[in-house]
Amino acid sequence: xxxxxxxxxxxxxxxxxxxxxxxxxxxxxxxxxxxxxxxxxxxxxxxxxxxxxxxxxxxxxxxxxxxxxxxxxxxxxxxxxxxxxxxxxxxxxxxxxxxxxxxxxxxxxxxxxxxxxxxxxxxxxxxxxxxxxxxxxxxxxxxxxxxxxxxxxxxxxxxxxxxxxxxxxxxxxxxxxxxxxxxxxxxxxxxxxxxxxxxxxxxxxxxxxxxxxxxxxxxxxxxxxxxxxxxxxxxxxxxxxxxxxxxxxxxxxxxxxxxxxxxxxxxxxxxxxxxxxxxxxxxxxxxxxxxxxxxxxxxxxxxxxxxxxxxxxxxxxxxxxxxxxxxxxxxxxxxxxxxxxxxxxxxxxxxxxxxxxxxxxxxxxxxxxxxxxxxxxxxxxxxxxxxxxxxxxxxxxxxxxxxxxxxxxxxxxxxxxxxxxxxxxxxxxxxxxxxxxxxxxxxx
Numbered sequence: 001x002x003x004x005x006x007x008x009x010x011x012x013x014x015x016x017x018x019x020x021x022x023x024x025x026x027x028x029x030x031x032x033x034x035x036x037x038x039x040x041x042x043x044x045x046x047x048x049x050x051x052x053x054x055x056x057x058x059x060x061x062x063x064x065x066x067x068x069x070x071x072x073x074x075x076x077x078x079x080x081x082x083x084x085x086x087x088x089x090x091x092x093x094x095x096x097x098x099x100x101x102x103x104x105x106x107x108x109x110x111x112x113x114x115x116x117x118x119x120x121x122x123x124x125x126x127x128x129x130x131x132x133x134x135x136x137x138x139x140x141x142x143x144x145x146x147x148x149x150x151x152x153x154x155x156x157x158x159x160x161x162x163x164x165x166x167x168x169x170x171x172x173x174x175x176x177x178x179x180x181x182x183x184x185x186x187x188x189x190x191x192x193x194x195x196x197x198x199x200x201x202x203x204x205x206x207x208x209x210x211x212x213x214x215x216x217x218x219x220x221x222x223x224x225x226x227x228x229x230x231x232x233x234x235x236x237x238x239x240x241x242x243x244x245x246x247x248x249x250x251x252x253x254x255x256x257x258x259x260x261x262x263x264x265x266x267x268x269x270x271x272x273x274x275x276x277x278x279x280x281x282x283x284x285x286x287x288x289x290x291x292x293x294x295x296x297x298x299x300x301x302x303x304x305x306x307x308x309x310x311x312x313x314x315x316x317x318x319x320x321x322x323x324x325x326x327x328x329x330x331x332x333x334x335x336x337x338x339x340x341x342x343x344x345x346x347x348x349x350x351x352x353x354x355x356x357x358x359x360x361x362x363x364x365x366x367x368x369x370x371x372x373x374x375x376x377x378x379x380x381x382x383x384x385x386x387x388x389x390x391x392x393x394x395x396x397x398x399x400x401x402x403x404x405x406x407x408x409x410x411x412x413x414x415x416x417x418x419x420x421x422x423x424x425x426x427x428x429x430x431x432x433x434x435x436x437x438x439x440x441x442x443x444x
Contacts, residue, residue, distance in 0.1 A: 031199050031254050039299060042341050044396050052396040052443035054434040056093065056403035057346060058101040061086055064406050066130035070116060083133060089404035090141035092420050096431060100204050101143055102345060102399045105131060106150025135202045144204035148260055149193065151244050152209040154182040157229060164228060171215060172230035175240040187247050198252035205256040208244050211304060212237055213261040217271040234272040238292045245297035258343060262304040264288050266314040281317045285326055289334050301335035304346035307386055309367040328393035344398035348416065349382045374418050380425040387433035394440060400430060
């Protein structure tokens with residue numbers, strides 16, 4: 001999602017390795033390609049049938065359960081209520097015809113994850129119990145899962161009451177050096193989680209991390225250092241994606257792997273090659289995508305795509321030198337040239353707060369009928385425009401941010417939460433778009 005949620009997601013998992021338990025006996029065993037999502041001639045198939053849909057992120061499904069278990073509340077009414085709330089949300093999604101979600105399954109570092117992961121008993125009764133419960137709820141409601149592993153979180157970076165602490169292993173070391181302590185800890189963590197759940201039909205695909213692409217070449221004029229942390233470059237991220245995907249596939253050769261990467265910044269290639277904030281041409285954007293995905297073990301070109309009051313995510317230079325939107329259609333074309341299907345892992349419309357902030361005032365001066373929450377009557381119009389773009393371009397999978405969150409910061413957010421009974425006009429637009437996309441692509 002936007003960078004603030006990426007920062008939260010990045011406060012995760014700095015784990016060391018122990019001997020990990022075998023997968024639960026309840027898990028299905030010996031999955032084949034017929035049991036999981038596959039790609040045939042650039043098209044997704046599940047159980048032998050074409051698969052495509054517009055659905056939702058349910059990013060907090062694991063996080064809330066983990067937080068309560070970590071605080072010793074596993075045998076409380078509060079925990080049972082949290083499970084029931086998540087169950088209701090998944091049931092609603094199923095009843096509305098949605099068959100998959102995306103969620104984050106990495107606990108934040110500042111929630112005290114490392115001591116729990118290092119303790120075999122707590123690892124099982126807190127961390128794995130939260131994972132098991134989340135996946136069991138999805139099974140109960142016939143929902144498949146894009147399981148985001150949070151692989152970019154294995155650094156020494158910590159957020160303390162006194163501010164950020166940066167240790168020896170920063171994001172550059174993790175991403176650029178396969179022999180770093182952070183990378184080796186990451187691989188041991190992947191071995192644990194992927195091996196444990198590789199035979200569950202619940203898994204739609206494994207996702208490497210969240211928006212690592214937004215961290216590369218971010219401050220080239222200061223030695224790729226941002227917020228006091230050393231950052232990787234685009235080639236480092238390409239190698240990281242490939243290496244982590246190969247590690248996942250060594251543990252689980254059956255399920256697909258996606259990156260969790262965001263869309264390109266409008267100057268992505270020029271930042272990498274010229275260390276300059278100069279808008280890319282369409283061809284240069286294609287080069288950036290090709291570098292990340294063409295020779296990679298990753299199976300899918302994955303972007304996050306949010307539009308503003310002008311219906312734009314990022315702009316690049318067209319053939320005549322004028323600014324043109326790097327829209328979903330262009331991403332579909334770029335992914336096809338790479339030879340991999342496109343997935344929009346996150347999408348949404350960026351509403352603006354109605355206040356005296358000059359930036360927000362300018363938005364409402366330009367577009368008086370814009371909105372600041374999905375519950376506003378005008379919101380459906382803007383969601384309709386985005387849905388029409390998605391259906392027209394035809395990416396096979398797209399996931400709105402987000403459905404019925406119980407996560408406190410997002411419940412307070414102005415526009416990100418969509419819930420039945422609260423944002424029904426917006427839901428109706430997405431439901432219709434899901435049906436239209438399926439019909440267009442011949443999916444059931």
